[in-house]
Amino acid sequence: MKVEKRIATRQSYGEKLVELGKSNPEIVVLDADLAAATKTDLFKKEFPERFFDMGIAEQDMIATAAGLAAYGKIPYASTFAMFAAGRAYDQIRNSICYPKLNVKICATHAGISVGEDGATHQMLEDLSLMRTLPNMTVMSVSDDIQTKWAVEEIAKIKGPVYLRLGRLASPVIYEEGQKFEIGKGIQIGEGTDATVIATGLMVAEAIKAQEILAQEGIAIRVVDIHTIKPIDKELIIKSAKETKKIITIEDHSIIGGLGSAVCEVLAEHYPTKVTRLGMRDEFGKSGKAEKLLEYFGLSAQGIIAEIKNN
Secondary structure (H helix, E strand, O other): OEEEEEEOHHHHHHHHHHHHHHHOOOEEEEEOOOHHHHOOHHHHHHOHHHEEEOOOOHHHHHHHHHHHHHOOOEEEEEEEHHHHHHHOHHHHHHHHHOOOOOOEEEEEOEOHHHHHHOOOOOEOOHHHHHHOOOOOEEEEOOOHHHHHHHHHHHHHOOOOEEEEOOOOOEEEOOOOOOOOEOOEOEEEOOOOOEEEEEOOOHHHHHHHHHHHHHOOOOOEEEEEOOEEEOOOHHHHHHHHHHOOOEEEEEEEEOOOOHHHHHHHHHHHHOOOOEEEEEEOOOOOOOOOHHHHHHHOOOOHHHHHHHHHOO
């Protein structure tokens, strides 16, 4: 893992939007008065005529994005995850998913890693909400390389997409040119002592745990699930068959998110005990992002402790 370089996935999102705007004139971007934070201001500077600041009116933003999609545009609608998936849920459900419109909802500042903004802004339920919606593709990316791929790739999907992005700068995991595919996870390592299935910011923590445990003779594999829906059933089942433990980890509630999705797959196809690491039916707290991740056990040390727990 190239830990020497860190970049927030929201920054990667903003940079890739500009590239995409140059190659695809149908791309338009909407924001809800948070362009500097979501990094859509980069697109605004380059293409002011294709950028729409809707003000602090997230429901209006989503409805407007639906209208633009109905007329052939490809809208990327951005705000914090709390407002995108929470405040605008009704509009996402009825105005985008029901008619299966081509809107890309790109939600930044997800999870407790939002940090000092506290529990009111730490969205821990968005994956749960979004993956229950028919017609919705749900993604949670882990680093700069993967984010830039996803931003471009979702423009090729004809239908709604929810892309989860982070505030905190995270390590660059992948090399330029890494091949990804929507709906297909990435296996890192061949260990058989355990599989850690991770998404988003937690992939880097899982790799750290993998490196530390290797020094102790414990070999684990990491599975990066960047697509929560449709989820990679084959890779999950394969990992359950080949390793002694299955652990999931997410910067999200363990209810309805990645952990629940993995349990659903295994309950139906290969019944296996699964340990879910994440927020356990509780709200977050205000504090430094790194300290909060440690406090709630969402760190390499939290993973290591669980793997060593017999």
